[in-house]
Structures are given as structure tokens and as C-alpha cells.
Amino acid sequence: MNKIVISVSDIVTRLGLNLIHDGLSMSVKRGEIYGLLGGSGSGKSTLLKEMIMLVRPESGEIRLLEHNLTSITLTEIAKLQRRWGVLFQSGALYSSLTVKENIGITLREYTCLPDTLIQEIVRVKLRMVGLSDGAADLYPSQLSGGMIKRVALARALAMDPELLFLDEPTSGLDPVGAEAFDHLILELRDILGLTIVMVTHDLDSIWTVVDRFAVLGDKKVVAEGCLADVIENPHPIVQQFFKGARGKIRSQNGK
Numbered sequence: 001m002n003k004i005v006i007s008v009s010d011i012v013t014r015l016g017l018n019l020i021h022d023g024l025s026m027s028v029k030r031g032e033i034y035g036l037l038g039g040s041g042s043g044k045s046t047l048l049k050e051m052i053m054l055v056r057p058e059s060g061e062i063r064l065l066e067h068n069l070t071s072i073t074l075t076e077i078a079k080l081q082r083r084w085g086v087l088f089q090s091g092a093l094y095s096s097l098t099v100k101e102n103i104g105i106t107l108r109e110y111t112c113l114p115d116t117l118i119q120e121i122v123r124v125k126l127r128m129v130g131l132s133d134g135a136a137d138l139y140p141s142q143l144s145g146g147m148i149k150r151v152a153l154a155r156a157l158a159m160d161p162e163l164l165f166l167d168e169p170t171s172g173l174d175p176v177g178a179e180a181f182d183h184l185i186l187e188l189r190d191i192l193g194l195t196i197v198m199v200t201h202d203l204d205s206i207w208t209v210v211d212r213f214a215v216l217g218d219k220k221v222v223a224e225g226c227l228a229d230v231i232e233n234p235h236p237i238v239q240q241f242f243k244g245a246r247g248k249i250r251s252q253n254g255k
């Protein structure tokens, strides 16, 4: 069985007066694509932010790549941050920097690599996400939504991370672009051996790329597992979530 690389145990999260998580637990295994699903406001993005230490839970424990995030030192945080990449929903590219500068920025910040090598790494990452060298000198305002996601993904991969966090990677893309992006994620996981955690509302992504997932509701994980297992879970939140999707499965099966 694959080793667990992220384990969230019994966390309680409060943001302002809002209780977001109340005894939430889940775990991610090495090499899998793990989805965080749930209704709007169920705390998916907050959970992802807790895994990358942008938000701190009030209690409970998060262990990531054998570090306990509640008791980690600053030096360990700095090392750990190099081992993950993040793709935020909007892409979060710097508008005043070109594509190549956006991708190279973490390499310049975290390494002492010479400029020629950084340029070469940027070229490799661009190709890895299916973009040509011609995109390197463009600014974000000159890119389509799909290209922005790809550049943001290339930037997330710049440091050769073991873990990739994706917050709604296909949001804002048309169905064709979303499908292409899903396939890219699958391909990169297989080629690079990544472990991927993704927040998604996109049921097509769940069928296509996600190996296991958690459904968040009632401030907890109400179901966790692979699609075949979770879809049979009688919890009302799960059934509500998949009602339309189940119809889709039936129609796909010709039933």
C-alpha cells in the first residue's frame, strides 16, 4: 500500500467568528490525485491553505512529508516549501512580468542557479505544460485563460516538487480546455511521480483524474474513498452532490 504523505487529524478551524472545520480528518497517499469536494463554503480551499501553511488550524494535527505542521521550525518550513508547488484558482501570475519571468521567479528566489540554467529550466517547464517557446516573452494580459493556467502550472513545477496543490484548476476553462488540462495533470502525475491534491467542483475532473477524494460537509469529511465507494455512501450531502452525476454515469452506461 502506498505511504501516506499528508495526514489531517481531527482539525478544528475558525476564521473570525466562523467555525469552518470541526473535527475534520483525511489522508493522502503518495502518487495519488486526491480531490477535495463539497458545497460552496464547506472549507475546501481553507483546508488546502492549511496544508501549505497559509492558514493555521486552531487544534488538531496536520502531518505532511513526515513533518508535523503544528510544531515545525522556521528552517524546516523553508525547506518544506520547496517540496510543493501551488496553482491558485486565478493563476495568480504577476501581470508586470513575462511568462518566462513568472516561471523563473521561484528559481531566482530559492536557488543560486546561473541565469542561463534558469532560462533552460523555464524552457523545459514551458514545454512540459504544452506551451511553445514563443509564449515565453508574452505578458499575462496577452494569454488565454487556458494558457494562464498552464503558465501557473509551469511555475508550480519550477522547483521539481513532490507535491502539487491545485485550487479549482479547471475553473473558467471551456469544456475542451478543461478536458485538455485534466489530461495534462494526469500525464504530469505519471511522468513526474507527483502526489496531487486538488479542490474541484468539476464532476468531469472527478471521473477523469481523481483517484480518491473527500467530500466535505457539516464541517467534516462526510465520505472519503474512490468514486465507486463514495457514490454508494448514503450520507445526504454525498447523495445530493452526486445526484446529477449518478444520472450521468447511468447514461454513460446506457442504462
Ligand SMILES: Nc1ncnc2c1ncn2[C@@H]1O[C@H](COP(=O)(O)OP(=O)(O)OP(=O)(O)O)[C@@H](O)[C@H]1O
Residues within 6 Å of the ligand: 015, 016, 017, 018, 020, 038, 039, 040, 041, 042, 043, 044, 045, 046, 047
Ligand atoms: N478570512 C476569513 N475570515 C472569515 N471567514 C472566512 C475567511 N476566509 C474564508 N472564510 C469563510 O470560510 C468558509 C469556507 O471558505 P472556503 O473558501 O474554504 O470554502 P470552499 O469550500 O473552498 O468554497 P468555494 O467552493 O465557494 O470556493 C466560507 O464560509 C468563507 O466565507
